[in-house]
Amino acid sequence: MYSTNLMERKEDLKSSSGEVDNSSKDEFQELLQTLEQRLNWDGQRLIKYNGFWLLEVLFRPMLSAQNNFKAKDTDVILSTMPKSGTTWLKALTFSIANRRLFTIDQSPLLTSSPHTLVPSLEFNVYWEQENPDLSNIPSPRIFATHMPFNILPDSIRESDCKIIYICRNPLDQFVSHRHFLLENKIGKEADPLDVDEAFDMFCQGIHPCGPFWDHMLGYWKAHLENPGKVLFLKYEDLKEDITSQVKKIAEFMVFPFSPEEEEQGLIDHITRLCSFESLSNLAVNNTGNINGLVKNSSFFRKGQVGDWTNYLTPAMAERIKKLMDSKFGNSGLMFKI
Numbered sequence: 001m002y003s004t005n006l007m008e009r010k011e012d013l014k015s016s017s018g019e020v021d022n023s024s025k026d027e028f029q030e031l032l033q034t035l036e037q038r039l040n041w042d043g044q045r046l047i048k049y050n051g052f053w054l055l056e057v058l059f060r061p062m063l064s065a066q067n068n069f070k071a072k073d074t075d076v077i078l079s080t081m082p083k084s085g086t087t088w089l090k091a092l093t094f095s096i097a098n099r100r101l102f103t104i105d106q107s108p109l110l111t112s113s114p115h116t117l118v119p120s121l122e123f124n125v126y127w128e129q130e131n132p133d134l135s136n137i138p139s140p141r142i143f144a145t146h147m148p149f150n151i152l153p154d155s156i157r158e159s160d161c162k163i164i165y166i167c168r169n170p171l172d173q174f175v176s177h178r179h180f181l182l183e184n185k186i187g188k189e190a191d192p193l194d195v196d197e198a199f200d201m202f203c204q205g206i207h208p209c210g211p212f213w214d215h216m217l218g219y220w221k222a223h224l225e226n227p228g229k230v231l232f233l234k235y236e237d238l239k240e241d242i243t244s245q246v247k248k249i250a251e252f253m254v255f256p257f258s259p260e261e262e263e264q265g266l267i268d269h270i271t272r273l274c275s276f277e278s279l280s281n282l283a284v285n286n287t288g289n290i291n292g293l294v295k296n297s298s299f300f301r302k303g304q305v306g307d308w309t310n311y312l313t314p315a316m317a318e319r320i321k322k323l324m325d326s327k328f329g330n331s332g333l334m335f336k337i
């Protein structure tokens, strides 16, 4: 039922020009030629589309999702910028949604990566024709995406499906992302940019799914306009009080914990199972890789708030603070530094 082959499209994930349909491939190549492109810090190509820098490897799948994904009213879409708490949110929402199907000691999370259990929206839709199981995923279907709000498939915005967004202090997100890219050596360049140059690009908004401020503000404004549709979470808040955040997520998913479940300690069991310490110690998460590209262990580095202080200077933090002041303005969105 929770097919592991949803994420196993290995060869084609290495290129955004997989063999699917030649006419759409030509259109895609034509579009690509009209768009601004840059190399990311590590040498991966970024494409600028609708104001956002998208990784080339994700760009065609994102367009395919935009065109083909048909959201159901019962779907839950997890949306994030990379390195903002995606893996954690996948584990939590999967556990919340399926808590009546499995006991904690039978949880599929013990033997499957959260990234297998909650697949990427863009890659699934891209491969829908090869993946007839997509419609068989039990309700609520949970998908994850890194897409900015303004390029989500229309059916996500127009249906009654729910969106859960999580973001993170940009300094920690930058540090986490940089480690991930270096660890997996995904880019084509032998020598990735040094931290100062990479940070400078980050502050110009040139990074995967950047600018970070526009990615966050898109979901923040959507949340303010329709809080029943878009839940807006911060990684730091989950770290501070995971129990209340898990309750909030369950209520938002219209699957609140009953008093009996609370009495049985189910929330605690779920938060413990999904904690960094628990997940990172499981064999499925500390060995092997996804698609031959990304080490499973690289999704679990430190899981701490404020790790940026070990890598970035106070002057760098000040630059981000000024950037947030000017970009977030009086929107109500802010991160403590």
Ligand SMILES: Nc1ncnc2c1ncn2[C@@H]1O[C@H](COP(=O)(O)OS(=O)(=O)O)[C@@H](OP(=O)(O)O)[C@H]1O
Pocket (backbone or CB within 6 Å): 080, 081, 082, 083, 084, 085, 086, 087, 088, 091, 172, 175, 176, 177, 179, 274, 275, 276, 277, 279, 299, 300, 301, 302, 303, 304, 307
């Ligand atoms: N369960 C749990 N609890 C708390 N923190 C966790 C958890 N799982 C992963 N992490 C930390 O999240 C960072 C990875 O971010 P993402 O999961 O968004 O990465 S990805 O976008 O899916 O590639 C990365 O952060 P850093 O440690 O700061 O690099 C992970 O360690």
